[in-house]
Amino acid sequence: MAVHYPLVHTATAPLAPPITWGDEISNFIRRKPLGAAGALIISVMLFVALFAPRLAPYDPYTPDYGAQFQRPSAAHWFGTDEFGRDVLSRIMYGARIALFVGFVASFVGCTLGALLGVVSAYAGGKVDLCLERLMDILLAFPLLILALAIASILGPAVQNVVVAISIPIIPRAARVVRASALSVKENRYVEAAGSLGASGRRVVLQHIVPNVMAPYIIIVTAQLGSAILTEAALSYLGLGTAEPTPSWGLMLSGSASAYAEKAPWIALFPGMAISLAVFGFNLFGDSLRDALDPRLRRKG
Amino acid sequence: MGNYLAKRLLLIIPTLLGVAAVVFVIMRVIPGDVALLILGGDQAGHIDKAQLAAMHHQLGLDQPLLTQFGVWLWGVAHFDFGTSLWTGRPVIEELVGRLPLSLELAILATIVSVLLAIPFGVLAAARRDTWIDYLIRVVSIGGLAIPSFWVGILIILLLVIYFGWGPPLEYTPPWIDPWANFQQMVWPVVTVGYRYAAVTTRMTRSTLLEVLGDDYIRTAWAKGLRERAVVVRHALRNAMLPVITLIGTEFAFFFGGPVVTETVFTLNGVGRFVVDAVAHRDYPVVQALVFLIAFGFVIVNLVIDLTYAWLDPRIRYR
Amino acid sequence: MTRPIRRHRTMLAVVLLAVLGAAALPSISSAAQALDTPRRGGVLLAVIGADPPSLDPHQESTFANIELVAPLYSTLLQLDPYHYPKIIGDVATDWKIAADGLTYTFKLRPGIHFHDGSTLTSADVKASYDKIIFPPAGVRSVRKNAYTAVERVEAPDPGTVIFKLKFPSASLLDNLASPWNVIFPKKYLDKDPNYFKTNVMGSGPFKFKNYTRGSTFEGERNPDYFVKDRPYLDGYKFFISPETSVRAAAIRSGRAYIEFRNLPSAEVEAIRKQLGDKIVVQETPMTGQWGIAVNNTAKPFNDVRVRKALTLGIDRYTMSKVLYPLTGLKYVGALMRPGSDWAMPTPELEKLPGFGRDMEKNRAEARKLLAEAGYPNGLKVVLKNRNVKLPYQDFAVFLIQEWRKIGVEVEHRPLETAAWFSDGQDTGNFELIVAPAVEFMDEPDQFLGRYATGSTQNWGRFSDPRVDDLFSRQARTLDPGERKRLINEMEKLVLENAYYMPGLWWSRNLVHWAKVKNYVAPPNHYTNQKLQDVWLSED
Numbered sequence A: 001m002a003v004h005y006p007l008v009h010t011a012t013a014p015l016a017p018p019i020t021w022g023d024e025i026s027n028f029i030r031r032k033p034l035g036a037a038g039a040l041i042i043s044v045m046l047f048v049a050l051f052a053p054r055l056a057p058y059d060p061y062t063p064d065y066g067a068q069f070q071r072p073s074a075a076h077w078f079g080t081d082e083f084g085r086d087v088l089s090r091i092m093y094g095a096r097i098a099l100f101v102g103f104v105a106s107f108v109g110c111t112l113g114a115l116l117g118v119v120s121a122y123a124g125g126k127v128d129l130c131l132e133r134l135m136d137i138l139l140a141f142p143l144l145i146l147a148l149a150i151a152s153i154l155g156p157a158v159q160n161v162v163v164a165i166s167i168p169i170i171p172r173a174a175r176v177v178r179a180s181a182l183s184v185k186e187n188r189y190v191e192a193a194g195s196l197g198a199s200g201r202r203v204v205l206q207h208i209v210p211n212v213m214a215p216y217i218i219i220v221t222a223q224l225g226s227a228i229l230t231e232a233a234l235s236y237l238g239l240g241t242a243e244p245t246p247s248w249g250l251m252l253s254g255s256a257s258a259y260a261e262k263a264p265w266i267a268l269f270p271g272m273a274i275s276l277a278v279f280g281f282n283l284f285g286d287s288l289r290d291a292l293d294p295r296l297r298r299k300g
Numbered sequence B: 001m002g003n004y005l006a007k008r009l010l011l012i013i014p015t016l017l018g019v020a021a022v023v024f025v026i027m028r029v030i031p032g033d034v035a036l037l038i039l040g041g042d043q044a045g046h047i048d049k050a051q052l053a054a055m056h057h058q059l060g061l062d063q064p065l066l067t068q069f070g071v072w073l074w075g076v077a078h079f080d081f082g083t084s085l086w087t088g089r090p091v092i093e094e095l096v097g098r099l100p101l102s103l104e105l106a107i108l109a110t111i112v113s114v115l116l117a118i119p120f121g122v123l124a125a126a127r128r129d130t131w132i133d134y135l136i137r138v139v140s141i142g143g144l145a146i147p148s149f150w151v152g153i154l155i156i157l158l159l160v161i162y163f164g165w166g167p168p169l170e171y172t173p174p175w176i177d178p179w180a181n182f183q184q185m186v187w188p189v190v191t192v193g194y195r196y197a198a199v200t201t202r203m204t205r206s207t208l209l210e211v212l213g214d215d216y217i218r219t220a221w222a223k224g225l226r227e228r229a230v231v232v233r234h235a236l237r238n239a240m241l242p243v244i245t246l247i248g249t250e251f252a253f254f255f256g257g258p259v260v261t262e263t264v265f266t267l268n269g270v271g272r273f274v275v276d277a278v279a280h281r282d283y284p285v286v287q288a289l290v291f292l293i294a295f296g297f298v299i300v301n302l303v304i305d306l307t308y309a310w311l312d313p314r315i316r317y318r
Numbered sequence C: 001m002t003r004p005i006r007r008h009r010t011m012l013a014v015v016l017l018a019v020l021g022a023a024a025l026p027s028i029s030s031a032a033q034a035l036d037t038p039r040r041g042g043v044l045l046a047v048i049g050a051d052p053p054s055l056d057p058h059q060e061s062t063f064a065n066i067e068l069v070a071p072l073y074s075t076l077l078q079l080d081p082y083h084y085p086k087i088i089g090d091v092a093t094d095w096k097i098a099a100d101g102l103t104y105t106f107k108l109r110p111g112i113h114f115h116d117g118s119t120l121t122s123a124d125v126k127a128s129y130d131k132i133i134f135p136p137a138g139v140r141s142v143r144k145n146a147y148t149a150v151e152r153v154e155a156p157d158p159g160t161v162i163f164k165l166k167f168p169s170a171s172l173l174d175n176l177a178s179p180w181n182v183i184f185p186k187k188y189l190d191k192d193p194n195y196f197k198t199n200v201m202g203s204g205p206f207k208f209k210n211y212t213r214g215s216t217f218e219g220e221r222n223p224d225y226f227v228k229d230r231p232y233l234d235g236y237k238f239f240i241s242p243e244t245s246v247r248a249a250a251i252r253s254g255r256a257y258i259e260f261r262n263l264p265s266a267e268v269e270a271i272r273k274q275l276g277d278k279i280v281v282q283e284t285p286m287t288g289q290w291g292i293a294v295n296n297t298a299k300p301f302n303d304v305r306v307r308k309a310l311t312l313g314i315d316r317y318t319m320s321k322v323l324y325p326l327t328g329l330k331y332v333g334a335l336m337r338p339g340s341d342w343a344m345p346t347p348e349l350e351k352l353p354g355f356g357r358d359m360e361k362n363r364a365e366a367r368k369l370l371a372e373a374g375y376p377n378g379l380k381v382v383l384k385n386r387n388v389k390l391p392y393q394d395f396a397v398f399l400i401q402e403w404r405k406i407g408v409e410v411e412h413r414p415l416e417t418a419a420w421f422s423d424g425q426d427t428g429n430f431e432l433i434v435a436p437a438v439e440f441m442d443e444p445d446q447f448l449g450r451y452a453t454g455s456t457q458n459w460g461r462f463s464d465p466r467v468d469d470l471f472s473r474q475a476r477t478l479d480p481g482e483r484k485r486l487i488n489e490m491e492k493l494v495l496e497n498a499y500y501m502p503g504l505w506w507s508r509n510l511v512h513w514a515k516v517k518n519y520v521a522p523p524n525h526y527t528n529q530k531l532q533d534v535w536l537s538e539d
Helices: A021-031 A033-050 A087-123 A125-139 A143-154 A158-185 A188-195 A200-237 A265-292 B002-029 B034-040 B049-059 B065-077 B091-126 B131-145 B148-163 B178-212 B215-223 B227-256 B259-264 B270-279 B283-311 C003-027 C063-072 C122-133 C172-176 C186-191 C244-252 C265-278 C304-312 C316-327 C359-372 C389-404 C417-427 C444-451 C465-476 C480-496
Strands: C043-048 C077-079 C087-089 C092-097 C103-108 C150-157 C160-165 C206-212 C216-221 C235-240 C279-294 C329-331 C379-386 C408-415 C432-438 C500-513
Touching: A021 A033, A033 A087, A033 A265, A033 B131, A087 A125, A087 A158, A087 A200, A087 A265, A125 A158, A125 B002, A125 B283, A143 A158, A143 A200, A143 B259, A143 B270, A143 B283, A158 A200, A200 A265, A200 B131, A200 B259, A265 B131, A265 B148, B002 B065, B002 B283, B065 B283, B091 B131, B091 B178, B091 B227, B091 B270, B091 B283, B131 B178, B148 B178, B148 B259, B148 C244, B178 B227, B178 B259, B227 B283, B259 B270, B270 B283, C043 C063, C043 C244, C063 C206, C063 C216, C063 C235, C087 C092, C103 C122, C103 C172, C122 C150, C122 C160, C122 C186, C160 C172, C206 C235, C244 C265, C244 C500, C265 C279, C265 C316, C265 C500, C279 C304, C279 C329, C279 C389, C304 C359, C304 C500, C316 C329, C316 C389, C316 C500, C379 C389, C379 C417, C389 C408, C389 C432, C389 C500, C408 C417, C417 C432, C444 C465, C444 C480, C465 C480
Parallel strands: C043 C235, C379 C408, C379 C432
Antiparallel strands: C077 C087, C092 C103, C103 C160, C150 C160, C206 C216, C216 C235, C279 C432, C279 C500, C329 C500
16 A cells, blocks of 8 residues: 655745855855955946947047047046047056966966966976076066066067066966965875875866966966056056057056146056056955955855 | 085076176167267257267277176176266275165065065965965955055155154164154055065975975874974975075065166165166166176076975985 | 465456457357356356266267266367357368368467476377377277268477368367367387276366266366466266166256256156246257168168168158157158258159158059069168167067058067167168167268268268269368269259168257356257356355
8 A cells, every 4th residue: 555645845935045156246245345346447448348349439540630539528538648549448458468468468477377386296306496487587586677687688569568568477477376386295195195006187277277277267366356456567668568559557657747738648548558457356356365365265 | 515516506597697688688789879978967958979979989988789798797807897878987996885775675675574474374274275375365466566666756745644654764874763664665565575575485385395295294293293393393484495595586576676666765775776876778787787686586596496405315416 | 276366266257258258248149147247156066967978978878988087188279069060160160171172270378277287288189199090909099980081190399289180070179179189198008008088187177086887977177277267166066877777867956056968858848847947958950860871782682772762751740749748759851960060952852762742652653663662561670779768669569560551561670778779880780770860960971971982980881982982072162162062962862762761850959057157059069068168056
């Protein structure tokens, strides 16, 4: 005889209400307001950079000799520069360059560095020693001087700037990732896995890599801001992007201060743009780090 | 301990050699002939091949690269960094003339930043996630984010436009004329110091937070110690090591010079000199300078590592 | 010199000057301030934008050298500071040119001493000019080629110098007035001809005091100067700062009184607004122009149609209006300075490609020429440039925009000075490159030599025997009218074939505090740097 047991349908059992995206975001904002602010700034910049050709009211390259040095007005929100070019449009297009250089240089540099760091940590011995020395050598150069020298070799152009900036990033990333990978490697858990017969590659992929992801992400976001600043400094010194490219650093170079009394908006807005971008990345990066770093998670 | 020291010292040598080699190669790879520059001035001049060849020979540039490198290394071992290709004067002379200014800037900026950073860093960590913390973090990120050359330009402009005041144009050491020295150095120190302070504040805050999460701190809380005792006496001391490392390395990097700041404020310092030297393809100067910076960096690292090792025996036996 | 004597001398000087001043009033036309009585004393504070590579003017061609060392030396002849381009003597008192134009005899002033006390004689003049015209191995002489006509220099007695020529030269006298041809003492040149790259020993109104590279350069008054009662100043001091805005700020705040080269109009405006009549701005046309060198040996620029199209596409008249407030580039002219004695008359100029007023027509013709040459859909070119903002970068920005209008897409490549120079002059590794032409006076030999075959200044590496012929003929033609005709013909050839594309001639703003008296800005920053007549009305 079949017994009817009253079935409790788990599907109808009281559950906690599902967490929506909206809830996630407002949680994030509540817990980490600074990080959220940073994320907002980054999103706006990305949006502007991606859609600059649609959003920009004027062509950033075309001079308008009838409209030089215009004050900010309805026609030109940020005014015009010495050639009559619309400053707002140039700032928007400048975002493309800044973010392009920032992202690419940081990702490329950090990824290469991370790879070297993992290899160095995992291989150990002579390989480690050699790579460590190499990284030490590169690290001993002040970042700007190294970037400067490389930019001198390659000449002023956006792609060269990216290369020039990513090279000094490599050793910085390698160092951080290596330290992290080393600590994982010495973890008994990994030793155990190894003694159970897991292959080297498996150990690396399954244990080391996930554990270095956190420092990797942290250093990528940390270097983003630094890359943007270095690009600005190089352009300011004349070794970065070239006229008439609307790069923020270039817009600040020499003559901006020459016209600063007549047309202060020429010098003001690019500087503000650079500051805002780096600010946003750092805010976000900081909160990310707070969230990912196990030792800091305790109180938050 | 002695073993550790010896091992570390030995490792310095290949690093330094490596730095020397890299600088050497980079400088030679950059296009542009220093002899041509010297002969040609900064506008088109008349140059014939014989003159160019003679100049190359005079500068020792016609020797094979390895020979040039060897000659230079030999000189370095005797503290002779060669003669500037551009000015014809010994590199040491050129550097020594500019060192006081860079040193003063470095020291003053460090003092300013430490005086600001430690208290603010502690405060931010102790009051984590409150508005004080947020304020301090925002202001210090500002120091990192705002390009220092932009700040410098704005400062000079404001001073000139509204006060008709400009800084003195030449360097007077503080023991000769402190007021003139102050006038020249105050704004660059503020500009550079703000940035330096920002970095150090953040570092102080984050290392302190890490330490505050540690077990022995929990014990201290559990023992009922007051906040100040916990934070300052226990946690801070342990947090200081990475901070001191940071201060040390940033200081060492000062000899790369805050290049752009020096340009903006017209300081005749080491940083601007290096940029100039790169522009002129003045190899001996760039080589000497980068080598010295690297040397300083390596020494600072060594001292810090030794301090760590002395404090934490586990490291010595690795 | 002890104080009491100086006081007496001051009184004598005042009396003398009052008399001389009254007598000389009619001839001091452009120096309005000279009507005041000069005051003695004070140190002139100036700013300058660069360090010199060396201290030897024979071997340099940059303002950074001549501005600093000119007050320390004397030259054989000089340009009259108040009556450009008249030539007067410095060390020489008078001279005779033989009827056949092959012998120049100069009489030297007696009683001139170098700063170490030794006497300046014709032997020193000969040694210095031998170094310039026949430099020994390992010593360079930048202006050597201006003296190819000279066969030898003779010093028959301590007070006479003779130049013997191989052929008559119309420009020799002008070239001998070059501010770069300073007189060194023979005894130092004999020991080491490169001695003066790092040392100073001259006979000028000021003695060398101190030089801190990257920072300051100082000179102090020479009490034994051979011109009585000069100089008025106690000394001069240059502050070295490469940033233009810093130099402008220095002038505005009074930390420096004068900038000898140029300040951009925007800075000048701001300074004027702030300081009003405490400041004097002298605007003078410059003996210098910015243009574009074309690589005549590379495709497609070896095709005259392409070159012509490019020069037709540049609206030089609008360029002048637009670039003048930004850079000081102002005057439209051919290869000799408009406004000088050698300028091409405007109606002739406007017939040449690139100088016509009807831009619609010019652009249509440019597009037609490009199509004929095989580029109906336009052309992509690379413009190399020097990595200096003023006026190089702004010049390029305008050009790029102009050429866009005729379908030419330009990639702009600024290079550091070293690389720019190397690519331009040494290897000819460029398609188009910005190339200025600046000299110390409107001297045809100096300006036009760069269009001759094989000249090191002929960056475009073109060769036209007709141009060469006209150049050497004008160098030997003594009659100015005939010489001018030859020069204009030569210019027409170069411009019609667009071997080189001139841009604009420069105008500069020399800014100084009103208390700096008796300084007349010459048409370039190489001459009138001796400062012997300058005085400060207050400290």
